[in-house]
Amino acid sequence: MEELPRQLPQDDDSRFFRLIKLTYAKVQRPFEELFKGQLTALELHVLCELKVSGPMTVTELSERLRIPKQQMSKLVSKMALAGNIVKKRTVLADKRSVRVEITDEISQMMSAKCLGYMDAIGKTLEDNGIDRMQFVAAVRFLTDILDRIDEHHIPPQTNG
Amino acid sequence: MEELPRQLPQDDDSRFFRLIKLTYAKVQRPFEELFKGQLTALELHVLCELKVSGPMTVTELSERLRIPKQQMSKLVSKMALAGNIVKKRTVLADKRSVRVEITDEISQMMSAKCLGYMDAIGKTLEDNGIDRMQFVAAVRFLTDILDRIDEHHIPPQTNG
Numbered sequence: 001m002e003e004l005p006r007q008l009p010q011d012d013d014s015r016f017f018r019l020i021k022l023t024y025a026k027v028q029r030p031f032e033e034l035f036k037g038q039l040t041a042l043e044l045h046v047l048c049e050l051k052v053s054g055p056m057t058v059t060e061l062s063e064r065l066r067i068p069k070q071q072m073s074k075l076v077s078k079m080a081l082a083g084n085i086v087k088k089r090t091v092l093a094d095k096r097s098v099r100v101e102i103t104d105e106i107s108q109m110m111s112a113k114c115l116g117y118m119d120a121i122g123k124t125l126e127d128n129g130i131d132r133m134q135f136v137a138a139v140r141f142l143t144d145i146l147d148r149i150d151e152h153h154i155p156p157q158t159n160g
Numbered sequence: 161m162e163e164l165p166r167q168l169p170q171d172d173d174s175r176f177f178r179l180i181k182l183t184y185a186k187v188q189r190p191f192e193e194l195f196k197g198q199l200t201a202l203e204l205h206v207l208c209e210l211k212v213s214g215p216m217t218v219t220e221l222s223e224r225l226r227i228p229k230q231q232m233s234k235l236v237s238k239m240a241l242a243g244n245i246v247k248k249r250t251v252l253a254d255k256r257s258v259r260v261e262i263t264d265e266i267s268q269m270m271s272a273k274c275l276g277y278m279d280a281i282g283k284t285l286e287d288n289g290i291d292r293m294q295f296v297a298a299v300r301f302l303t304d305i306l307d308r309i310d311e312h313h314i315p316p317q318t319n320g
Contacts, residue, residue, distance in 0.1 A: 015299060015303070016274055016278060017208055017274070018303055019187070020188070020208050021208045022303050022306040023183045023188065023306070024205050026307075028180070028183065029225065045180075045184050048177055048180050051177055052174065052181050065189065114177070117176075120309055121305075121309060124310065127308075128305070134301075138302050139175060140175070141298050142295075142299065143179055145281075145285070145288070145290060145295060146182040146186040148287075148288055149186050149284045150284070
């Protein structure tokens with residue numbers, strides 16, 4: 001058996017893959033399914049980014065979602081045609097730029113759709129006697145940390 | 161403005177979308193990129209499920225990943241041909257079934273690849289003076305809750 005690059009407790013490793021598995025199966029997939037037939041997974045994540053972070057350029061969007069700029073540019077044009085987003089030309093100092101913005105209509109639709117998912121979490125907390133505020137605090141703690149991870153520190157490829 | 165089906169504090173809503181956005185941009189996408197050109201996102205999540213939960217049938221896999229059974233069946237055959245998984249015929253009581261298992265080789269490769277990502281998290285914790293054990297405890301707390309969410313409680317479609 002080839003030796004791993006560095007020794008980590010086995011427990012760390014399995015916890016990481018458990019987190020990947022659960023955020024996919026219990027967060028991302030159910031969320032994507034709410035919009036099945038209406039929005040692709042990628043379109044949904046573009047909208048989610050714009051809903052949370054506000055208007056931004058195509059370059060910023062492509063960096064945040066780790067998608068090639070050309071691909072993002074095409075996607076944004078398609079979504080603008082579908083009426084999910086609007087492109088706004090702005091003049092900042094003497095530099096012109098186009099910023100992309102989510103429409104109020106789709107933003108409100110997304111908020112309405114996610115209520116069912118939040119109900120399912122609420123029910124899980126209730127059924128298991130877990131304090132709602134403790135859950136909220138844990139989510140806040142973790143999202144704050146995730147937000148601070150510098151993507152540029154994550155190597156795109158390791159020598160495994 | 162149309163009224164939302166039920167009143168929720170605005171804060172809850174934005175925290176939910178922030179969680180979706182961050183788990184996608186800072187967990188799922190970097191993880192998928194580690195295996196770019198080698199494994200598709202869906203293949204990766206199949207392997208992740210098998211690595212964490214052990215061998216299971218195609219039906220179980222399709223339910224856990226919320227993918228139609230027929231699509232999962234094709235994918236499993238493709239992955240078996242590529243040598244990432246093995247199909248094992250088992251006879252339980254008088255019922256025959258085929259269970260799918262991840263190969264040791266790909267399981268070890270996945271463990272090795274994810275070290276870079278774990279380093280990035282470790283660096284973020286260190287840079288921000290966050291206690292590593294507090295982070296581990298928060299991850300454990302949240303994954304335990306996610307694990308208990310009954311997918312069947314999540315409505316596939318709400319009237320938004």
